[in-house]
Amino acid sequence: MFFRTLRTLAVSAALCSLGAASAHAQESTDPIKLTLHDWTGQLITTEIMGEVLKKAGYNVEYVQADYLAQFAGLESGDLHVAMEMWETTGREAMDAATATGKVENFGPTGMQAKEEWWYPTYMKEKCPGLPNWEALKDEACAEAFSTAETAPKGRYLGGPVTWGGFDDERVEALDLPFEVIHAGTDAALFAELESAYQRQAPILLWIYAPHWAPAKYEGEWVEFPEYTAECYTDPAWGSNPDMQYDCGKPFGEIWKVGWSGVKDKWPGAYEAIKAFQLDNNDMGAMITAVDLDGKSVSDVVGEWMTANEAKWSEWVK
Structure with missing residues (x-):
């Protein structure tokens, strides 16, 4: 499994043609902290978003975090963006966090879990x-x-x-x-x-x-x-009248979530994160390239960025 170490990425000047300098001149230069977890697809999703934000002129920091425990950091603003919260396993934790008003659901990723x-x-x-x-x-x-x-x-x-x-x-x-x-x-x-x-x-x-x-x-x-x-x-639901979880797992969306302060501190990044979309086919192909073909996450993300510039440039325009 490929894990990225904590680091801050320098601001890129390569795509000033996108208008990043003018569009985000009034936004914070503090790093946007994106969380990394322990499965390949999430590492890919997060690095794609991070690289797109980098292209738009933002500082980005990747932070290793626990999938469910990360919500404490998202609520406090010590962490900023989590790119994959699965309906199948994370809905309860996500709903509890968003109910505080300190965490926001940034919308679906486009992938179905x-x-x-x-x-x-x-x-x-x-x-x-x-x-x-x-x-x-x-x-x-x-x-x-x-x-x-x-x-x-x-x-x-x-x-x-x-x-x-x-x-x-x-x-x-x-x-x-x-x-x-x-x-x-x-x-x-x-x-x-x-x-x-x-x-x-x-x-x-x-x-x-x-x-x-x-x-x-x-x-x-x-x-x-x-x-x-x-x-x-409700324990009374289902075949066991005394216990919960007597059913299968939910199916559904994979969500993007984050600190509710992102929209005010980095409004352009906020819009880009909300606009992010991938489908299961694209993600499956990238996971295959890493896990079966032996490519690095960074190489796979770089190839996707090159092949899909027209798509991701729309997220940051």
Whole structure:
């Protein structure tokens, strides 16, 4: 996994033709702090936005931050912009932060999020009731997904604990004979998938899109009871009358969020961030270039910037 260290990027004079000097002369020269997390797509999204802001004449600083804990910094103004807040895992934290008035939702990124339990197609022979989630309640099915560390329970490989997602709560609420094991990093999650898939070994894990994995590997997402907001807030909802999270994860937008002071301190940057749009296809191709083809995030972002100048220049005009 590629991680950027904390640094301040110098103001670029290369695109004065965009009118950056005049358009932003009255705006703060303080660095705009964009948060970095621990998955490739978010690093790409953030660097694209940072490089576009740099082209427009802004100082930009990349800051490593926890996906959910970052909201404390966004509320205080110590952090300024988070380019990916997934509807699937971050909606509650985002809504709580925006309710304070100190954090603003800057709108959708254009990408659609899906995150759920996923298994290779070859596992259906050992658990034929899939993709229905109730198949996982069968002891034989759970044992088919077990490892030495979890047997006789099945093993579900979740994302890093910082991603949230309520997988531990879901296992308990739905009374699944599974143990949740959290991968340490995004890279470790997909390295284990690659190893298992090559060996046709049992694996049940967190897969998300946009990403290259659903295209590269043949498999399916588990179909849990459909998510509703009440599932996460009202224990009486769903099959377990005493517990929340007895449903699947939500699907939907990937949002941009940030400190509410951005619009006053850097109004031009604020408009550019709101205008930012990518789609799943573009993002999937860039993640593939980094994770599978071995390119650096900076090289991939640079190639995208060159090929899409007409698009991103509209964000900062």
